[in-house]
Amino acid sequence: MAGAAAVSLLVACGGGRTPGPIATPGRFAYFPRLKVGSTITDGAVQLIYHGTRNPVIDEVRDANTTDGFELIGAMVAGPRRKWGVNEMVHGYPPTQAGFGPITDAVGAVIPAGDVGVELLLGLKIVKGGYQVRQSVDIDYHIGTDEYTIRAPVSVINCPSGYSFKKCSSLFSADNW
Numbered sequence: 428m429a430g431a432a433a434v435s436l437l438v439a440c441g442g443g444r445t446p447g448p449i450a451t452p453g454r455f456a457y458f459p460r461l462k463v464g465s466t467i468t469d470g471a472v473q474l475i476y477h478g479t480r481n482p483v484i485d486e487v488r489d490a491n492t493t494d495g496f497e498l499i500g501a502m503v504a505g506p507r508r509k510w511g512v513n514e515m516v517h518g519y520p521p522t523q524a525g526f527g528p529i530t531d532a533v534g535a536v537i538p539a540g541d542v543g544v545e546l547l548l549g550l551k552i553v554k555g556g557y558q559v560r561q562s563v564d565i566d567y568h569i570g571t572d573e574y575t576i577r578a579p580v581s582v583i584n585c586p587s588g589y590s591f592k593k594c595s596s597l598f599s600a601d602n603w
Contacts, residue, residue, distance in 0.1 A: 447574030449482055450475040456581035457514055458594050461552045468521040468547050471514045471580040475543035482537045486566040490577055495558025500549035501532035506542040519549030558584040
């Protein structure tokens with residue numbers, strides 16, 4: 428999903444916090460076949476910000492996730508990366524040179540501009556079968572103002588006994 432367009436439609440979530448001024452990608456899903464114990468880097472979330480005071484990420488957590496995925500880490504690739512967004516790579520943390528400099532997500536500054544940062548989520552498959560990670564919540568602050576956004580980017584582990592059509596129809600019926 429290289430060059431994913433950012434949109435301004437954001438979904439508020441949790442604790443009275445508002446989404447704030449960061450734009451995230453629209454709804455997106457992909458369906459890999461992953462074995463229990465394998466790890467991936469989910470890079471389908473691009474955070475775009477246009478403003479004068481840079482946001483800082485406070486926390487990243489899975490939302491609406493079955494017990495088959497475990498979030499094992501969160502990092503960001505900055506605006507000098509080679510790719511706009513690299514949806515998925517095997518292994519975590521990522522080692523591909525195209526990501527450019529990578530840093531921990533917590534404490535990372537999102538610079539203003541059209542490129543933004545790419546959120547790199549480490550996911551481990553801990554249970555077999557049809558598993559879904561629907562979205563990720565990102566808490567951040569700008570000065571003393573606190574915000575939470577939900578990025579609706581889903582990873583659906585499609586087991587080998589299922590066709591991609593079956594996985595897609597199960598996910599569509601439950602989640603779109």
